[in-house]
Amino acid sequence: MKNDAKGQIEVVAQIGSFMLSMLMVFIVFSFLIVISGFNPVAVYQGLIVGALGTPGALGQTFIRMGPILFCSLGLAVSFRCGMWNIGSEGQLFLGALAAAVVAIYLPGVPKVIHIILAMAASFLVGGIWAGLCGFLKTRFNANEVITTLLSNFIAIWISFYFLKYYLQPKWAFNPSSLPILSSAELPIILKGTLLHGGILIAVICAFIVWFMMKKTSLGYSIDTVGANKIAAKYSGIKVNRIILISMFISGGLAGLAGMGEVLGVHHLLIRNISPHYGFIAIAAVFIARLNPIGAIFVSFFMGAILNGGRHIQIIMGIPTHLVDILVALFVIFMLLQPLLAKKIITAWFTNFRKTGED
Amino acid sequence: MVLYSAIFTIVTSTVTSAIALLLPALGENISERSGILNIGVEGYMIVGSITSYLFYVSSGNIWLGLLMGMLAGGVLSLIHAVFCITLKCNQVICGIGIWLLGLGLSGYIFRLLDVTTITEKFPPCPIPLLVKIPFFGPAFFNQNIFVYVSLALVLIISIILSKTSWGLLNRGAGDSPFSTEMAGHNVFFIRYISTIICGLLSGLGGAYLAVGILSRFSEGMTNGRGFIAICIVIFGGWNPWKILFGALFFSFIDSFQLYLQVWTKIPYPLLIMLPYLLTIIVVTYISRRSKNIPRKLAIPYIRGGAE
Numbered sequence: 001m002k003n004d005a006k007g008q009i010e011v012v013a014q015i016g017s018f019m020l021s022m023l024m025v026f027i028v029f030s031f032l033i034v035i036s037g038f039n040p041v042a043v044y045q046g047l048i049v050g051a052l053g054t055p056g057a058l059g060q061t062f063i064r065m066g067p068i069l070f071c072s073l074g075l076a077v078s079f080r081c082g083m084w085n086i087g088s089e090g091q092l093f094l095g096a097l098a099a100a101v102v103a104i105y106l107p108g109v110p111k112v113i114h115i116i117l118a119m120a121a122s123f124l125v126g127g128i129w130a131g132l133c134g135f136l137k138t139r140f141n142a143n144e145v146i147t148t149l150l151s152n153f154i155a156i157w158i159s160f161y162f163l164k165y166y167l168q169p170k171w172a173f174n175p176s177s178l179p180i181l182s183s184a185e186l187p188i189i190l191k192g193t194l195l196h197g198g199i200l201i202a203v204i205c206a207f208i209v210w211f212m213m214k215k216t217s218l219g220y221s222i223d224t225v226g227a228n229k230i231a232a233k234y235s236g237i238k239v240n241r242i243i244l245i246s247m248f249i250s251g252g253l254a255g256l257a258g259m260g261e262v263l264g265v266h267h268l269l270i271r272n273i274s275p276h277y278g279f280i281a282i283a284a285v286f287i288a289r290l291n292p293i294g295a296i297f298v299s300f301f302m303g304a305i306l307n308g309g310r311h312i313q314i315i316m317g318i319p320t321h322l323v324d325i326l327v328a329l330f331v332i333f334m335l336l337q338p339l340l341a342k343k344i345i346t347a348w349f350t351n352f353r354k355t356g357e358d
Numbered sequence: 359m360v361l362y363s364a365i366f367t368i369v370t371s372t373v374t375s376a377i378a379l380l381l382p383a384l385g386e387n388i389s390e391r392s393g394i395l396n397i398g399v400e401g402y403m404i405v406g407s408i409t410s411y412l413f414y415v416s417s418g419n420i421w422l423g424l425l426m427g428m429l430a431g432g433v434l435s436l437i438h439a440v441f442c443i444t445l446k447c448n449q450v451i452c453g454i455g456i457w458l459l460g461l462g463l464s465g466y467i468f469r470l471l472d473v474t475t476i477t478e479k480f481p482p483c484p485i486p487l488l489v490k491i492p493f494f495g496p497a498f499f500n501q502n503i504f505v506y507v508s509l510a511l512v513l514i515i516s517i518i519l520s521k522t523s524w525g526l527l528n529r530g531a532g533d534s535p536f537s538t539e540m541a542g543h544n545v546f547f548i549r550y551i552s553t554i555i556c557g558l559l560s561g562l563g564g565a566y567l568a569v570g571i572l573s574r575f576s577e578g579m580t581n582g583r584g585f586i587a588i589c590i591v592i593f594g595g596w597n598p599w600k601i602l603f604g605a606l607f608f609s610f611i612d613s614f615q616l617y618l619q620v621w622t623k624i625p626y627p628l629l630i631m632l633p634y635l636l637t638i639i640v641v642t643y644i645s646r647r648s649k650n651i652p653r654k655l656a657i658p659y660i661r662g663g664a665e
Contacts, residue, residue: 324460
């Protein structure tokens with residue numbers, strides 16, 4: 001009975017602290033809008049209308065949600081293993097490159113198999129790229145924050161190199177590849193919008209990752225390594241192997257995000273395939289508190305913000321960078337959430353004790 | 359003669375642009391020694407860039423621009439300090455947030471105000487006599503005044519860190535905060551000051567990059583320099599002189615690849631990634647036997663708390 005009450009208080013504290021952090025973001029962000037000379041009510045209205053107002057807009061929101069969900073699932077796996085993989089953006093670019101190569105240069109493959117092959121290629125390439133950084137960590141103890149971060153720049157330029165020198169046809173003026181074969185295109189799942197099947201794959205992946213983390217020994221090992229490497233080592237877990245596997249999965253999922261963009265959205269490889277999806281996913285995964293199922297909802301929220309940001313740029317002339325600021329504020333203020341939760345619980349119990357004494 | 363002029367160009371631009379790496383690296387050195395990891399150096403730099411550029415364009419005074427850029431970096435680092443020292447949050451995540459915030463803010467302000475003037479550069483300020491030395495004279499002693507100031511800063515910081523009591527406290531806050539507090543010093547205060555110095559120097563580095571080297575602002579112009587600066591600190595083993603060497607080395611690689619881009623047929627995307635690749639290799643190599651690392655780096659201090 002007593003435990004039950006304590007559990008309830010904890011749930012209340014978690015939700016309350018979450019709301020408080022969100023409120024702080026809201027206040028700071030509104031303040032920023034006001035000092036840059038815009039009407040915050042109009043901005044929020046524009047964001048909501050642009051994100052959810054029409055079926056087309058809603059479809060766009062879902063399209064943007066896809067890559068964010070893929071990246072944040074990947075980040076959830078590596079973060080829970082204690083590896084701060086900041087390289088999703090680069091892994092996404094390489095995944096897109098691999099998917100494009102398979103989708104353009106592999107004719108005569110049946111539709112579903114072609115898509116699966118492209119997915120496998122992007123997962124493998126993204127995973128190996130992230131796994132390299134994991135290897136530098138396990139073998140040489142190189143700080144993964146720095147190696148993954150710098151690997152973004154390298155991956156983006158590698159992707160551009162192959163695009164410009166190999167994939168771009170001679171007659172093309174801008175760096176873009178040939179269109180992908182129709183057998184590799186992801187089907188449209190909602191008539192009247194551009195929403196493609198990638199979002200379904202992403203949601204299925206979310207449940208797979210949830211299952212892996214919750215119900216398998218691999219997931220348990222990843223959580224243990226993330227919580228305490230030394231304890232994990234003495235309980236017989238091969239720490240280095242778990243780190244490598246988690247980085248591989250993490251990079252692979254980010255690679256799938258690139259696959260979705262090429263096969264579903266652009267139908268060819270272009271230079272700027274991602275507007276910082278890999279970095280936005282960092283914010284998403286922290287708001288979701290590293291929970292794969294929570295990531296589904298938060299990614300939708302982030303996709304809505306991005307899509308709304310584009311809308312307010314068109315109708316109000318506000319630069320889309322405003323949305324980047326909002327994302328950064330989420331990352332910073334979500335750090336306060338556990339702190340606030342603890343404060344709420346302490347405050348509750350001190351009050352409780354006082355009233356008990358009276 | 360062609361070779362001579364090529365080497366001369368590379369060396370001159372190496373020294374000029376090394377400053378944009380040196381200043382943030384020196385700042386990061388100070389804050390890491392006090393136990394605070396500033397992953398967001400890149401953010402301080404880009405905010406310093408946009409602020410200095412705007413103030414220089416509107417006032418015409420380059421020193422005002424540099425000062426304002428420096429202060430902007432300092433303000434952003436204050437946020438990091440509050441979150442990581444007082445509130446004891448995770449320094450890596452907070453740093454990433456600060457970086458994204460800086461990136462977003464700079465791009466937002468730049469797009470909103472839409473200023474694209476190309477500013478004037480610093481005039482070169484030759485040092486008499488020394489400039490007459492063949493080759494080295496014109497390359498090293500015909501730089502602008504800001505380069506000399508920054509080089510002098512290496513000497514000053516190295517003296518402060520190794521010869522004064524403040525340097526010892528700075529080290530103590532990072533190595534053994536509990537004993538530092540037992541000796542009657544305020545660890546939080548030391549860490550605050552160190553973090554803000556890091557922000558100021560990084561902001562100055564970004565400001566110099568915008569108004570001193572490139573004479574303009576463009577989105578994301580720092581291009582990972584902040585992260586390379588963090589690597590230079592590891593490379594230099596938390597020693598200002600080795601950090602100066604590291605900054606010159608990385609800047610040399612960058613100038614060299616720019617030269618190759620112009621004069622050879624090697625595809626330029628492969629050349630641009632060279633400094634990043636090299637940084638990863640160097641960090642990997644150094645990390646195997648890094649000994650000088652501050653023992654309590656990135657670990658929040660709880661007052662009177664357990665070691």
